[in-house]
Amino acid sequence: MVQQALGHLVHDPGNIGPALEKIDAALAAPDQDGVSVAELEQAKAALQTGNSTQGRVLLQESISVALSTLRPATGEETGTTVLLDPLPPRSGLTGADWGILTVSMLAVLTGLVLAYMFRPAENVHELRLLLAWKHRRQEVPPKHERSRRKER
């Protein structure tokens, strides 16, 4: 429950309500083995005064004994001991990034040129006209046969 409180603080730092609910539930829980109740209460007080940084540190410390006795995670266990914030996005592009961007753009351009070069000789519309023309030509008898018919 303490980890759940930390989870709410990490994902929605502006709203401490769900975290306080979880802390209250942890304080009222019958099994508090490995949890420092004093630090938990201090964490609650810190959060209530708006000091969420201090609150998070105290929450993490309050379960340090419980976490130290954890076995390697099995089944559906998370294995989380320290709750890390989401990885912040990078600030800017490095030289290597610019290099990869350049190569990527060259690949796009080369690919487009090759796709144009290797394009089919006729598109579907042209194929339709071509096949219709071939079909008509097959239906019309050759010239010498036509002249023979006329003679008859």
Added chain:
Amino acid sequence: MSGHGERSGESDMNDETARIGGQTPAQAPRPGRARRLMDVIDERLGIGALGYAVPEHANSLAWSLGGVTAAAFGILMLSGILLVQFYSPTPETANQSVRGIVNDVWGGSVLRGVHFWASQAMYVTAALHLIRVFVTGSFKRPREGNWLIGVALFALITLALFTGTVLKWDQEGFEALGHNVEIGNLLGGAGFWFSAEFANQVSILVRIYGAHVVILPGTILVLMTLHGLLVKRHKISPHPSLPADVSGEQAAAVEPTEPFTHHLRRIGAFGLVLAGVLGILAVLLPPPVGATPVAGIEVTRPPWNFWWLYTLEDWFGLPAILFAEIAFFLFLAAVPFVDRSRNRLWRRRPVSIAAGLLLLLSILTLTLLILVLPVKEHLGA
């Protein structure tokens, strides 16, 4: 006389075998070194078989989407092989190792970005390929079996996307896994593989990792090969707006053809464009890594590919995910058995096209609805 004649014929035959184009072997121009190398390889590996004729309409982008999907799969395999060198699939270290790939491995951020965006590209191109095959009626006799393989491939691609989401082992991935475990429980005995109890001595993350790097790509590779071989066997389906042969199952003999190698060449060009776009996206829009997971809370949304299911889950509860997925894939699997007319042109198949359009619009609407729905807790509810 007859004996003389026979001898004379024999002599002519010998002359024919000894001469090439009216020249003796000594006089015939020797083929270039590259040509000879190709001949040596072809003689041993039979790659010349790739030169079979395909109708010209198959070289358009729309008819090459299956090939572009295969190109995305190739990029995924390559980037995936590199990523597994640095990824640690145990719950205690998985999220940290992803952070390590992004921050500490040279080019790791771009590599991960390429893998992530290639998975999105594969999903999108496979979906577009599926739509193209449906609209042009290419699934019709005798290609029903290959349509089913394609549907199975799409299901496997979705599963690969899902397992990849779990592997980063952040809150989003863990919640996705939670949904999967509950769906496994709903399936009862049939969902045993998805339950943590099936092999409780190891973390389910390790098993998901095994599925993501071995079982799923291996099965995709086998089915993709079978898919391609069946395309060769049945030949490329006729274009619905072009005349077909008498059977209606093949392109007309008068339609110009090109060797399949030219088709591959064009797919290669599209693949190069795709690789470049993936590189650009990987640099400019690297995929995020969320906070380490905590059990018992539900605060994230799934990847966009699953938003339509999430909306249904919001309305009808967690079982809706299972039933909607089953209904979706049953619909796809039923297509060739319901739409059995010989008509391939969409205008002449109003019922099936309307049903397909309805399904597509429903998925799009449900996907967009997530933007206005609040995040709700469903697990354990």
